[in-house]
Amino acid sequence: SSIMGEYVNIICVRAPLRSDEEWRTYEKYKDELLFLGISSFETFPLSSPNPYSANFSNDLYVGMFPGFLHMERDPKGVFPPHVKTLLMSQSDFFLPEMSNHEVESMKGMSKSFDFVFSGTDQDVDNGCVGWASFAKNWSFALQALEVMCKPDFGLRGVLVATVNKANTTSCPIPPSCEGTMVQTPFLDQGTFHSYLKRSRFAFLPQVYDASPRVITQALALNVPLLMNRNIRGGWKYLVPRITGEFFRDLSDFEVSLRRLLGQLDRNEYKPHQWTTERYGNKLAGARLLDFVRTNFGDRVDLPEGVTALIPTGA
Template identity: 55%
Template sequence: DFPLPAPNPFSESFPRDKFVGLFPGFLYMHRNPETIFPSHVKLILLSQSDFALPGLPGRPSQGAPKKYDFTFSGSDQDVAQDCVGWSSFAKNWTFAKQALEVMCGELRMTGVLVATKNKQGTKACSIPASCNGLITQTTFLNQDEFFSYVKQSRFLFLPQVHDASPRVITQALALDVPLLMNRNLIGGWKYLTASTGEFFNDASDIKESAQRLLAKAASGEYSPRRYVDDNAGDHIAG
């Protein structure tokens, strides 16, 4: 949410106007910057996620057979607190579990929940019982391990709202994997097009959106890698 104060209860709060006019220019990620910044501030829609993407520039990395329907990146979840904490709020874990009830219980999807086990691999964040046998939970992974799971998935699942343009979005696109994205995501919304994936609004339409994504992916209607070739990476964004 920066430069606005974050609603994350595990973040330090500050006055709404503390940073918005402090600098002559801002690299922003928001949909409606004119409602946030004073008119004298120069603005560029640019995020870290526009840069340093796997395999760019150059040939796409070799794909992999699809073993899972989706991968979810939990970053470094607060496993000891059953995924209650700063990172878990940022990843919208509470809603993610609601979505899993649909994705596992109704659609029988398989998936990978990255960083939802502690680093010792001895404790995992709780997930719906309907996901038993369908979901793989991992510890925090290095980047190559994470990319391997993404490449084996039909889409990347992004339930979060208050997350600053997650780099995993463009990383997945660079690996030619489409997105199932929360329409309310503060940063990263700009990467979702008709060729890169599907939005959902909330629990009321996630089933329909997921089914539409899988059907279109199966018929080859997405071209995520082509999107980043044309719009992102150091050779373009830099």
């Protein structure tokens, strides 16, 4: 974790330890450094239901660190009592900047696209089946696309990272969506943000995603969400009628989509305002600093005048 560019003696562990060397390093330094868990990968600290992932015991990591920055709805049901917990994700930090003036000027703009879906290009050569496609819930996304491409909606979308890096193969999409979807390879942040700004909403079908940065990026750019209610991390950012709408599954997807489109037509969402009042480096960093000071003040060396702790690599 860094402060004003300075490092402090805290290590955030954001995924299962992968090698004997990582375990040895942890054992060697766990007393002199403060190790905190942070949910940033699948369902970590719990084992992943992804059939393409390596499994481990659910008991292995939940009590391993003295503190955990988590995304659980019920932390008491997951962590033992000795673990200090804070509802915090990597996606709370490093929000894209957007001035209030830009937010206002975008309100009247007609958008090029109805929605953006941020996929993954890792399985494209494999028919879009594999670890990454499971993590993004691509099989459900295809069913949802069938609905959004129906004539009574006829939505235009951007399916990011559904084309391989060589730009030769793309994930198959429903025939009814041909001509209304733009499929892109993996995009750099700036290009991705420009697609977000030109879209009316971001579509989040995934479940096993712990810290979907696309959520806070979209909200900070004043783009509301259509989000799977079962998502592991990121549910805390969705407030119906303010930052977007939830759906449960295909049975209520169309109803949620209609509600979202109606609210959009009336310009009633306030995602930028809601998010920037609660998240970003300054606010989240102050929260993390307070958590560390309160629970582990005797174990960390904090420089004088520090106002925020920010996990690097976030």
